[in-house]
Amino acid sequence: MLLRLQSERRQVEQCRELLQRCHPSLILEHHREQLRQARRLLRALSPSHLLERGFSLVRDRQGQLLRSVAAVNSDQEIVVQLADGELDARVVRIRPAPLDCRHGQGEQRSRRQDRSRRPPTPRRA
Structure with a gap:
């Protein structure tokens, strides 16, 4: 019980x-x-929050986000997006970063994009 x-x-x-x-x-x-x-989380990852912190987004005239200097030509028109508006600009000079300063995902992504544009390299047997 x-x-x-x-x-x-x-x-x-x-x-x-x-x-x-x-x-x-x-x-x-x-x-x-x-x-x-x-x-x-959405606020932290928001592009507008990044712009408010002083960063900018740079696009070509077609609206494609520019991630690398390799994607731009001298005298090319670009659009710079800031927190409070946009600037129309023209590329005057391109200065790639020194090799020892390149790091992170952007560099890896640029390499992948470059590889995708080139024909495949033959492999050694």
Whole structure:
């Protein structure tokens, strides 16, 4: 009898815990917190937030984002997007970064783009 009573008490306690976890206000608060986190992440990753921090986006006249000096020619017209507007500009001079200063994903992406433009290199046997 005592074992049965303890077992039933455990079941009641488990049901109580389950009900508390499933309470609509707790579920709603959990979803609100997830939404707040998603908003913070979107804000941090937002291009407009980067522009507000002093960065710019540079595009060619067709609207393609320029990621490398290799994608630009001298005297080419470009558009520079800042936090409060855009500038029309013309490339006067191109100065690639020294090899020892190139790092990160941009460099790897540029290499991949360069490779995709060139015919494949024959492999040695």
